[in-house]
Amino acid sequence: MSSHRLFRFPKPQWLNNANTRTAGVYAAGAIFSLGFYFFIDAAAFSKSARNGSNVHITFVDWIPSICSALGMLVINSIDKSRLSADTFSYSGNGVAWKARLVLFLGFALIAGGLAGSVTVMVLKYVVPDYPFPTLWFGVSNVVANALIMLSCVILWVAQNMEDEYTYNLAL
Amino acid sequence: MAGLKTIIALSFVLAIGFLLVILSCALWHQYLPLLVVATYVVAPLPNWVCSRAANNDDFMESSSNGVVDFGRFMTGFLVVMGIALPVLFAHCGLITAPAMVMSVLGGLLIYATIISFTMFFQEEQDF
Numbered sequence: 001m002s003s004h005r006l007f008r009f010p011k012p013q014w015l016n017n018a019n020t021r022t023a024g025v026y027a028a029g030a031i032f033s034l035g036f037y038f039f040i041d042a043a044a045f046s047k048s049a050r051n052g053s054n055v056h057i058t059f060v061d062w063i064p065s066i067c068s069a070l071g072m073l074v075i076n077s078i079d080k081s082r083l084s085a086d087t088f089s090y091s092g093n094g095v096a097w098k099a100r101l102v103l104f105l106g107f108a109l110i111a112g113g114l115a116g117s118v119t120v121m122v123l124k125y126v127v128p129d130y131p132f133p134t135l136w137f138g139v140s141n142v143v144a145n146a147l148i149m150l151s152c153v154i155l156w157v158a159q160n161m162e163d164e165y166t167y168n169l170a171l
Numbered sequence: 172m173a174g175l176k177t178i179i180a181l182s183f184v185l186a187i188g189f190l191l192v193i194l195s196c197a198l199w200h201q202y203l204p205l206l207v208v209a210t211y212v213v214a215p216l217p218n219w220v221c222s223r224a225a226n227n228d229d230f231m232e233s234s235s236n237g238v239v240d241f242g243r244f245m246t247g248f249l250v251v252m253g254i255a256l257p258v259l260f261a262h263c264g265l266i267t268a269p270a271m272v273m274s275v276l277g278g279l280l281i282y283a284t285i286i287s288f289t290m291f292f293q294e295e296q297d298f
Contacts, residue, residue, distance in 0.1 A: 025240050029247025036248075037255035041262055048263040159240065 015161060024158030028151045032072070035147025039065050042140035045133075053134045060124070061141055064116035068148040071109030076155055078103055110149055117145040177291055185284040191277030195270040203260055204274035210253040211282040215289065217245035253278045 014020055046057040083099050121138030189208070196202045221242025254275055261271035 022243065025243040026247040029244035030251045032244070033248040033251035033255065037252065037259060041255075041259045044259060044263045048265070050264045155240075155244070 028155035032151040035144040039144035068113030072152040074106035188280030195273035207278040214249035217242040
């Protein structure tokens with residue numbers, strides 16, 4: 001295995017640990033929750049007595065977060081071993097192709113969510129030049145979507161880690 | 172190893188945690204921080220349910236671990252929710268900052284008690 005490495009620095013050994021994987025899944029949940037509550041905080045602040053302006057969070061602000069959450073659901077629902085299924089002859093016809101298509105849809109949803117949150121922030125809050133307590137609605141939207149994306153990456157890496165761990169165990 | 176002193180200490184810490192949370196509600200007549208207690212009581216449940224739901228009879232197939240991962244994800248979500256909720260309430264002016272600090276501390280004490288209780292009094296699993 002080690003002679004087929006491409007890069008000069010080897011992957012650290014603790015990355016293949018099962019405990020690291022468990023911690024990664026917990027951390028993914030924690031980061032997702034953090035992102036979610038950043039946005040819920042903005043939505044609650046928009047209706048609270050502290051909001052001095054008459055700008056409120058509407059459904060438009062919710063769309064990027066919904067896209068990101070859906071994309072995360074799609075990406076992490078895929079069985080990772082199906083992505084390279086075409087190299088094995090026992091898998092069915094075009095399973096890897098379908099898996100990659102669904103995965104592409106998931107990535108498009110998540111990237112669209114992040115881009116959409118930046119769009120909402122710029123068009124709704126930066127261009128009309130609102131001061132900061134109102135600008136916080138847009139900033140928290142971007143932060144929430146970035147954190148959901150980060151959580152998705154961590155969950156993906158952690159689950160791939162487990163596959164390699166069992167692979168090493170099997171050989 | 173886990174004797175009577177552990178039980179007494181844990182129940183003492185649990186009582187302090189509940190005291191802090193209830194005080195943070197009752198001092199300002201705003202009972203929203205009680206949600207923290209509900210969150211931390213619910214937090215270990217997904218892990219527990221999903222570990223029972225997973226089938227670990229086949230050794231090689233790693234895809235059966237998805238349910239366990241979902242339980243861990245939900246537990247991580249709920250633990251951060253217990254801290255995020257009082258901060259959110261304080262930021263939106265529903266509760267004051269001292270109430271936020273008290274409910275966060277009390278919630279963490281309650282959760283630490285639950286976790287250490289399950290760690291100390293776990294049944295010995297021998298294969």
